[in-house]
Amino acid sequence: MNNPDYMEAKKYGEDISLDEELYRNLSGFHIKSLYGPEDIPKFDYGTDLGLPGEYPFTRGIYRTMYRGKPWTIRQLGSLGSPSEANRRIRQLIQMGSTGVSICLDMPTIMGRDSDDPMSEGEVGSCGGVAIDSLEDMRNLLEGLPLDEISINFVSNSQSPVILAMFVAVAGEQGIPLAKLNGTMQNDILKEYQAQKSYYFPPRPSMRLTIDTLRFCSENMPLFNPISISGYHLASAGATPVQELAFTLANGFTYIEEGIKAGLSVDSFAPRLSFFFKAHNDFFENIAKFRAARRIWSRTIREKYKAEDPRSWRFRVHTQTSGSSLAAQEPENNIMRVTIQALSAVLAGTQSLHTNAFDEAFSIPTPRSEKLALRAQQIIARESGVINTVDPLGGSYYIEALTNEMESVSYEYFREIENLGGVISAIEKGFYQSAIADSAFKYQEEIEKKKRIVVGLNEFVTDEEMDIELREPDPEFEKQKVADLTALKKNRDLNVVKTCLSEVRQVIQGSDNVMPVLIKAVKSRVTLGEIINVMRDIFGEFREESIY
Amino acid sequence: MAGERKKRILIAKPGLDGHDRGAKVVARALRNAGMEVIYAGLHQTPLQIVNTAVDEDVEAIGLSILSGAHKTIFPKVMSLLKQKGISDILVFGGGTIPKKDWGILKSIGVGEIFPPGSDTREIAAYLYKVL
Amino acid sequence: MKKSKDIDEMIQQLFAGNRRAASRLITRVENETEDHHEIMKKIYPRTGQATIVGITGSGGAGKSTLTDHLIQKFREQGKTVGVIVVDPSSPFSGGALLGDRIRLQRHFLDDGVYIRSLASRGCLGGLSSATYNVIRILEAMGMDIIIVETLGAGQDEIDIIHIANTCILVATPGMGDDIQAMKAGIMEIADIIALNKSDLEGANRSLRQLQTALSVASLEEGQWAPRVIPTVSIGSRPEDLKGIDELASAITEHQEYLHTTRSIDKVKFERVEEELGLVFKDELQRLIFKGLRGTGKKRKYINSIIEGKNDPYSVVEEILNTYLIRKKKK
Numbered sequence A: 001m002n003n004p005d006y007m008e009a010k011k012y013g014e015d016i017s018l019d020e021e022l023y024r025n026l027s028g029f030h031i032k033s034l035y036g037p038e039d040i041p042k043f044d045y046g047t048d049l050g051l052p053g054e055y056p057f058t059r060g061i062y063r064t065m066y067r068g069k070p071w072t073i074r075q076l077g078s079l080g081s082p083s084e085a086n087r088r089i090r091q092l093i094q095m096g097s098t099g100v101s102i103c104l105d106m107p108t109i110m111g112r113d114s115d116d117p118m119s120e121g122e123v124g125s126c127g128g129v130a131i132d133s134l135e136d137m138r139n140l141l142e143g144l145p146l147d148e149i150s151i152n153f154v155s156n157s158q159s160p161v162i163l164a165m166f167v168a169v170a171g172e173q174g175i176p177l178a179k180l181n182g183t184m185q186n187d188i189l190k191e192y193q194a195q196k197s198y199y200f201p202p203r204p205s206m207r208l209t210i211d212t213l214r215f216c217s218e219n220m221p222l223f224n225p226i227s228i229s230g231y232h233l234a235s236a237g238a239t240p241v242q243e244l245a246f247t248l249a250n251g252f253t254y255i256e257e258g259i260k261a262g263l264s265v266d267s268f269a270p271r272l273s274f275f276f277k278a279h280n281d282f283f284e285n286i287a288k289f290r291a292a293r294r295i296w297s298r299t300i301r302e303k304y305k306a307e308d309p310r311s312w313r314f315r316v317h318t319q320t321s322g323s324s325l326a327a328q329e330p331e332n333n334i335m336r337v338t339i340q341a342l343s344a345v346l347a348g349t350q351s352l353h354t355n356a357f358d359e360a361f362s363i364p365t366p367r368s369e370k371l372a373l374r375a376q377q378i379i380a381r382e383s384g385v386i387n388t389v390d391p392l393g394g395s396y397y398i399e400a401l402t403n404e405m406e407s408v409s410y411e412y413f414r415e416i417e418n419l420g421g422v423i424s425a426i427e428k429g430f431y432q433s434a435i436a437d438s439a440f441k442y443q444e445e446i447e448k449k450k451r452i453v454v455g456l457n458e459f460v461t462d463e464e465m466d467i468e469l470r471e472p473d474p475e476f477e478k479q480k481v482a483d484l485t486a487l488k489k490n491r492d493l494n495v496v497k498t499c500l501s502e503v504r505q506v507i508q509g510s511d512n513v514m515p516v517l518i519k520a521v522k523s524r525v526t527l528g529e530i531i532n533v534m535r536d537i538f539g540e541f542r543e544e545s546i547y
Numbered sequence B: 001m002a003g004e005r006k007k008r009i010l011i012a013k014p015g016l017d018g019h020d021r022g023a024k025v026v027a028r029a030l031r032n033a034g035m036e037v038i039y040a041g042l043h044q045t046p047l048q049i050v051n052t053a054v055d056e057d058v059e060a061i062g063l064s065i066l067s068g069a070h071k072t073i074f075p076k077v078m079s080l081l082k083q084k085g086i087s088d089i090l091v092f093g094g095g096t097i098p099k100k101d102w103g104i105l106k107s108i109g110v111g112e113i114f115p116p117g118s119d120t121r122e123i124a125a126y127l128y129k130v131l
Numbered sequence C: 001m002k003k004s005k006d007i008d009e010m011i012q013q014l015f016a017g018n019r020r021a022a023s024r025l026i027t028r029v030e031n032e033t034e035d036h037h038e039i040m041k042k043i044y045p046r047t048g049q050a051t052i053v054g055i056t057g058s059g060g061a062g063k064s065t066l067t068d069h070l071i072q073k074f075r076e077q078g079k080t081v082g083v084i085v086v087d088p089s090s091p092f093s094g095g096a097l098l099g100d101r102i103r104l105q106r107h108f109l110d111d112g113v114y115i116r117s118l119a120s121r122g123c124l125g126g127l128s129s130a131t132y133n134v135i136r137i138l139e140a141m142g143m144d145i146i147i148v149e150t151l152g153a154g155q156d157e158i159d160i161i162h163i164a165n166t167c168i169l170v171a172t173p174g175m176g177d178d179i180q181a182m183k184a185g186i187m188e189i190a191d192i193i194a195l196n197k198s199d200l201e202g203a204n205r206s207l208r209q210l211q212t213a214l215s216v217a218s219l220e221e222g223q224w225a226p227r228v229i230p231t232v233s234i235g236s237r238p239e240d241l242k243g244i245d246e247l248a249s250a251i252t253e254h255q256e257y258l259h260t261t262r263s264i265d266k267v268k269f270e271r272v273e274e275e276l277g278l279v280f281k282d283e284l285q286r287l288i289f290k291g292l293r294g295t296g297k298k299r300k301y302i303n304s305i306i307e308g309k310n311d312p313y314s315v316v317e318e319i320l321n322t323y324l325i326r327k328k329k330k
């Protein structure tokens, strides 16, 4: 390494690559061939990093990180019928999962009962559970140690109803609310921005979210009422830095709305958690998490005046990138998942879902699911990366990238503020067009081979797996509809009516909706019935036309 | 400009799911390939889709389906077209549609299926070729 | 090339209100196929009776959402409604992304509503003669009301005023400078100004600005005084909407004004005048280029202009002189 040119370049940190275009990360940042002290000129250990577990938490939110407590291995556990899902969850627990995520089927996600005409052909779709009534929740959670494992409901617009059912079943099982652990995705903002499973307009939806937030902060101190999700933004096409900035801006919006509703910031900020995607670019991913922790803690402390250090902590669940998986030579995905998972661990995630290699295109087999779980266990137990906290801290590259992620985020924050805040920006179509732009650019890069996907646009062979879907089972749908019809027959209609009119009343006013919802679901009012009342009052949102 | 024939294509997303990334990417790519793309948006029912196709006099309808409902939706669209006596509108699809179902879909008249990972230039080339 | 018999049949179907025939004929006139003259000649006698409402304004002002509500209002009055939405074509590819229908979804299953998206195809901001013809087709189809949504930034680009009986300009709060710029010509542009998004900050200020701008314009006795109507065209609940009824009745009032004062005659005159001019321009150009075809003269002319030996005006004069004179001699 005595080549004078090289030494010269190193000295000035100049780019010595030939083709700059090839060296860009997913956010589009230009990556230099070498990083050194000159790339973090004003670096100050105390203010920029601090000790792990200390403000501003760049190195991690706990002092001992994984030496003290390993991350939660949280795999998906859901399948068509509630009782099937229940069996699956038990299996996962037996295999060493300490938490599970429960997905809902499309009709439940869209607030429709299984017997709704719009649900036809989609009951139990996408491998999700169909939840119509309390009965279903009961079957889903039967015999699970709700105070030991942490359950994550992947539920959004319909969250208040799902939460009411969860609370009701816990009550039946004699578990005090204060002991309930778990998470509700309940992040409505990203629905308008990316996932598009909304029904009400953003403002009334926000009010429902704040109701759940208030209920949880008053009654369920261990439960995470909102999991602010960048994952879906990224899946819809957002770049990592957009994922970072948009997710944090959403987080700040929940904080502001909570404060506006009269909650003290420290009463709920500690229970807000986040959900990120671990995408392909290894270091970029790590920088994203580090920047997130730093921005969050500083803003929560300085701008929103939170005093409880727990409020400053950016706690995050991570899933490896479903959209990075390829159908071509599908087993390559095992390596992709492993690399992504490793980056999430090095980034200091609190829990992790690793995708099965065939998950994006097919029904994961028990074998592929086991492999996914094993990837985490191998990282945790064999690789040695957990032996020390934040092994990458202080790397010139990582710190420079973290700074860049941070400063671009602030540019986005300003842009959103200029649009009148997050909800206004949604109404103006800002996110929809920014994300569609990024998605289109990514597609172009792949087509022009500026970005390589092994097996897809480089080293191509003809090995390709077919798509296989968890097909909604028509028999199951029939059965589900029959059960629901029977349930609807065997209830006291007068009680149902009273409950629904109570819901209507509360919705029209400003009281917290949770108590009447809990009462309603206990009286066997269904999810679709409740949502329909809300639809009636709130109206429906229609998506932005131009992008 | 006289006599110029622009390709008019309808891109729609039927069903309950909201994953419109693919539909939007394709809509743009076709626009960039010189076509006039009518984007009908989310949650379209088969009847809405067919009515739109008639009003807009499109030459092709592209449906993006990721919810597994392709075996319900394509047949409904095809039979509505037939009911209205329309045989000259091409229907093609994209999304997560297993190869094993392609045969069934093609047998009812669906033109081509573009799975995830398809090159958008191929989609445009296909449309220019068959229309 | 369709046979003339097929065209006749399509036209008969169009007169009977058949939407498939309408959409195919629209495609033909839009593409200016060889037979579009024939089509226009045949349908022309059945046109001219519809109320044409133009809705213009800058991008994202809320034209489509307002259109959606207006359709609803007109349908409640039992009227059939045709809607034409013009969006720009990409100057690079010539393609277009037409997404306004998303806002009009609730009318997709209504037989009394026909919606058609058009790309501007190089006619920046304005309307091509094809658009004029498309409107005629919807009239021949029997639509009572035809709403034409076009993108318009300043008064120069707003061609819609030439055809619309009632022209609505959609403004939004915070367009202070634009309003200043429009002041002079505002009367010519709009019969009604919808100050949409009145729920937003600055709405009151913009309302005052607009009203002041309108009040300084001098009106003749009995002339229609353009008015500003604050509107809110999206809302989670019906009661969040604002100004929709007022907007609909303002349109009706303006129509009544046109008819009682016979100003409608002037509107019709202008429409035909504009149309005639456009057809003339198109046809003359077509005719002359056709005459030059195969002679290599067009290329020569162009090259001589590029080389600086000539200019477009002289060339056109020269062509017109020789061509028209020669024609006369024959």
Ligand SMILES: Nc1nc2c(ncn2[C@@H]2O[C@H](COP(=O)(O)OP(=O)(O)OP(=O)(O)O)[C@@H](O)[C@H]2O)c(=O)[nH]1
Binding pocket: A427, A428, A429, A544, A545, A546, C057, C058, C059, C060, C061, C062, C063, C064, C065, C066, C100, C103, C151, C196, C197, C198, C199, C200, C231, C232, C233, C234
């Ligand atoms: N706050 C507010 N937003 C509105 C109102 N009306 C429309 N919008 C929003 O403005 C955006 C544009 O509305 P459109 O109706 O599509 O506007 P447009 O003028 O047709 O837009 P283009 O056709 O793209 O030029 C949408 O996001 C609407 O939700 C309103 O009264 N208040």
Ligand SMILES: [Mg+2]
Binding pocket: C063, C064, C065, C100, C149
């Ligand atoms: Mg519009």
